[in-house]
Amino acid sequence: MIPESVYRKYSQAMFDIAQESQLLDTMIADMKVVRDVLKDNEELRKFLGNPLITAKAKKETLKAIFDTSVSALVCQFLYVMVDRRREAAITEAIEGFIDLAREAQHIDVAKISLIKPLTAEEEKMLVTKLEQVTGNKIEPLYSIDPSIIGGVVIKIGDRVIDGSLKRQIHNMERALLQGGAVNEVTD
Template identity: 60%
Template sequence: MIPEVVYSKYSQAMFDIAKEQGKLDIFGTELKAVRDAMQENPDLQKFICHPLIQPGVKKDTLQKIFAGDVEPLVLQFLYVMIDRRREAAIVPAIDGFIDLARAAQNIEVAKVRVVKALTVAEEEKLVAGLEKMTGKKIEPLYYIDPSLIGGMVIQIGDKLIDGSLRRQLRDMQHKLLQADVTNGVTDE
């Protein structure tokens, strides 16, 4: 794990530039795409982090992959990290930028576990309800979890909303067992 001190100054510098230029959303979206590409392609990550590959070759590769899809300043952010031999900190630095941008825009991440994918209308209704409940803009991250049986589990920061059928069944079982004990019912 890379210490925060190694990447936080890069995150903060990129955040300051994005905020100054009014491009928090644009840079955030583009940096997420870079991060996702690196996480989804371990070979790309290994290539960028390989100590024997020259920085110019790494920058040329990133230029070919991302040039038409990201702002020049986003590429420059990556180039600076490569020039300073901080390639392994690129993904954490991007995550740090995203955290700073979310905080500045009053955005809260909601991790939503569902049995199956929601429809667009269901997603919109859920996000609207969560935004009303929290008073913040919600960025949902959806995860499929068949073990829930039905319903959903939502985590926003340290708050957990468990509306799963699995939890409801567990609660019902607990109440029934408590009722049996208090009524003196036995299995004879």
């Protein structure tokens, strides 16, 4: 685990630059592209983390991958991270930047666990309702979790809305046990 202080200053610097140049939305999109590529490509992460590979080779590889898909400013950020031997902190620095940008734009991340994917209309209705409840914009992150049996579990920051069938069964079981109810099976 990389200490927060190592990558936080890079996150803050990129955020400040994005704000000053009024490119926050563009920078968020570009940083998400880099984050997703790094997340999905273990070989690239290993390559960047290899201390035997020169900074020049790492920067050339990053340029080949990202030069046409993200802004020059984001590429420069990556090069600075490589030059300062902070390759292991790139993903965390990007996540830190995205968190700062979300906070500035009053966006909450809603981690939504479901048994099956929602339709586009259902997603829109759910996000609209969550925005009304929180008073902030919502960025939904959906995941499929068969263990909830049915319903939905939503986590926004420290808040949890557990409407899962699993939770309802657990609550019912607890109520029955606390009430001293006994189930009898008769012939």
